[in-house]
Amino acid sequence: xxxxxxxxxxxxxxxxxxxxxxxxxxxxxxxxxxxxxxxxxxxxxxxxxxxxxxxxxxxxxxxxxxxxxxxxxxxxxxxxxxxxxxxxxxxxxxxxxxxxxxxxxxxxxxxxxxxxxxxxxxxxxxxxxxxxxxxxxxxxxxxxxxxxxxxxxxxxxxxxxxxxxxxxxxxxxxxxxxxxxxxxxxxxxxxxxxxxxxxxxxxxxxxxxxxxxxxxxxxxxxxxxxxxxxxxxxxxxxxxxxxxxxxxxxxxxxxxxxxxxxxxxxxxxxxxxxxxxxxxxxxxxxxxxxxxxxxxxxxxxxxxxxxxxxxxxxxxxxxxxxxxxxxxxxxxxxxxxxxxxxxxxxxxxxxxxxxxxxxxxxxxxxxxxxxxxxxxxxxxxxxxxxxxxxxxxxxxxxxxxxxxxxxxxxxxxxxxxxxxxxxxxxxxxxx
Numbered sequence: 001x002x003x004x005x006x007x008x009x010x011x012x013x014x015x016x017x018x019x020x021x022x023x024x025x026x027x028x029x030x031x032x033x034x035x036x037x038x039x040x041x042x043x044x045x046x047x048x049x050x051x052x053x054x055x056x057x058x059x060x061x062x063x064x065x066x067x068x069x070x071x072x073x074x075x076x077x078x079x080x081x082x083x084x085x086x087x088x089x090x091x092x093x094x095x096x097x098x099x100x101x102x103x104x105x106x107x108x109x110x111x112x113x114x115x116x117x118x119x120x121x122x123x124x125x126x127x128x129x130x131x132x133x134x135x136x137x138x139x140x141x142x143x144x145x146x147x148x149x150x151x152x153x154x155x156x157x158x159x160x161x162x163x164x165x166x167x168x169x170x171x172x173x174x175x176x177x178x179x180x181x182x183x184x185x186x187x188x189x190x191x192x193x194x195x196x197x198x199x200x201x202x203x204x205x206x207x208x209x210x211x212x213x214x215x216x217x218x219x220x221x222x223x224x225x226x227x228x229x230x231x232x233x234x235x236x237x238x239x240x241x242x243x244x245x246x247x248x249x250x251x252x253x254x255x256x257x258x259x260x261x262x263x264x265x266x267x268x269x270x271x272x273x274x275x276x277x278x279x280x281x282x283x284x285x286x287x288x289x290x291x292x293x294x295x296x297x298x299x300x301x302x303x304x305x306x307x308x309x310x311x312x313x314x315x316x317x318x319x320x321x322x323x324x325x326x327x328x329x330x331x332x333x334x335x336x337x338x339x340x341x342x343x344x345x346x347x348x349x350x351x352x353x354x355x356x357x358x359x360x361x362x363x364x365x366x367x368x369x370x371x372x373x374x375x376x377x378x379x380x381x382x383x384x385x386x387x388x389x390x391x392x393x394x395x396x397x398x399x400x401x402x403x404x405x406x407x408x409x410x411x412x413x414x415x416x417x418x419x420x421x422x423x424x425x426x427x428x429x430x431x
Contacts, residue, residue: 023428024388024389024426024427025320025321025359025361026362026423026426027316027355027358027362028321028365028419029324029325029352029362029363029364030083030323030325030366031326031329031366032326032327032328032329032368033330034048034329034382035048035368035369036048036333036371036372037372037378037380041338041339042338042342046402047338047372048342048400048401048402049399049402051345051346052346052349053345053400055349055350055352055353056349056352056364056385056400057397058394059387060387060397060408061395062393062394063362063395064387064421065398065405065409066410066411067383067405068366068381068383068384068418069412070082070367070381070415071085071414071415072414073381075379076377076378076379077367077377079368080099082366082367083283085414085419086365086418087262087287089260090260090261090263096258096260098117098256099255100252101117101255101257101286102119102253102255102283103169103173103174103175104117104167104177105281105282105283106169106175106278106279106281106285107168107169107175107278107282109167109175111177111257114179114181115178115183116177116178116183116184116185116255117254117256118176118187118252119175119176119252120166120176121138121139121172121173121191122138122142122149122172122174122249123135123137123139123172123246123247124244124247125226125247128200132200132201132226132248133198133200134198134200134201135197135198137191137193137194137197137250138171139172139247140238141171141172142238142246145234146168146246148234149232149234149246150167150168152229152232153166153249154166156224158178158224159220160181160182160217161180161181162178162179162180162181162183162213162217163178163179163180164178164217165177166225166249169278170276170277170278170299176249178214178218178221183213185214185255186207186208186214186254187205187207187211187214189202189250189251189252190202190250191250191252192250194375201248204222214254222248222249222251225248225249226247226248229245229246230245230247230248232247235247258286259286260287263416263423264287264423267428269319270290270318271284271287271289271320271323272289272292272318272319272321272322272323273289273291273323274315274322274323274324275324275325275326276297276298276327277299277327278299280325280327281293284323290315292311292315294307296308300327300328301328301331301332301340305326305348308326309351309354309355310354313354313355313358316358328341329344329370330367330368330370333375336372336373336375361388361389361422361426362386362387363385363387363422363425364384365382365384365385368382369382385410386418
């Protein structure tokens with residue numbers, strides 16, 4: 001991600017010895033891909049506007065609601081950049097945030113100086129003129145036995161004392177780690193993107209002369225991975241069952257070891273992250289937050305929402321702020337399933353009821369907008385709200401959604417500014 005002259009979030013600190021009774025705990029619900037565009041099958045409404053969400057409507061009507069730009073107006077965010085800003089990433093450090101090391105951190109891998117990590121997908125490939133054609137970037141969203149496939153791709157000797165290992169994370173996702181001398185992360189992606197499938201797998205190329213060796217090792221690993229995976233019994237069985245094989249990998253987001261400062265750490269907050277998404281867990285670990293892992297938490301529509309909320313409520317006892325992230329709405333949009341997205345948002349809303357009893361400040365936002373008509377992220381701002389529990393006060397509910405938020409009572413702002421507003425609502429003084 002490049003620097004774009006974003007408004008720098010001010011240095012944050014406690015205003016002297018604050019009375020703890022003036023400080024509320026906080027919850028920030030990040031709904032991945034929450035924002036959307038009008039859907040013809042939903043009578044021109046977005047999935048959020050079409051969903052029955054009385055809890056979100058109540059929170060918005062009794063608090064602040066409006067639109068938030070994940071990065072800056074006009075820039076398309078992704079999960080790690082949009083979520084990173086909501087979780088306190090300082091704008092002047094945003095260019096350090098690379099997807100590969102984040103994925104590695106989510107898998108529990110601490111990079112050593114000199115290691116290179118890239119985000120990897122299991123994909124469905126076929127040979128094409130000494131290269132590969134990508135039939136599906138996610139191998140049909142494979143969800144099972146990827147750990148067995150990844151076990152075939154550990155500690156591969158790539159020559160020149162360089163070793164490559166693939167770590168499986170969730171579904172088709174993983175992290176490829178290169179270790180050895182002379183590595184440099186200035187390399188291109190091999191992922192051709194979603195816009196034209198099938199498409200040729202891109203060749204990894206060096207973006208600087210120092211990265212020539214690394215690019216060649218990525219290409220070699222991809223070739224070796226296909227050779228090991230193509231005739232594996234798991235893939236033979238998948239093809240027999242009419243499923244796409246996970247017979248190769250593609251890569252993007254190369255990076256090396258880095259450290260990040262964080263607004264919440266500057267404030268001295270104890271922070272937890274509840275998520276079934278490896279990327280978000282990785283961000284939490286890089287920031288030094290407590291990333292809570294549970295097998296019931298997944299990055300799919302089948303995630304146990306009630307278990308997530310119960311875990312969040314429990315975590316509030318020992319933490320000042322808890323982030324909870326749900327991935328499924330984004331996946332629904334990518335898969336062109338706006339009605340499934342609507343229905344999931346309704347289920348999510350029902351699960352939020354226990355939050356109203358915590359006494360915490362509750363904020364809701366998103367990392368980016370995902371258009372269910374096309375399956376792609378867009379630069380549109382996302383709907384957001386901030387609710388502060390006030391005894392005896394309850395405003396009239398509003399229909400929380402993109403249209404209402406355009407005329408909401410909270411001015412349009414950047415994610416960093418939104419987080420500042422949340423912290424101020426919790427009672428922290430930002431100077």
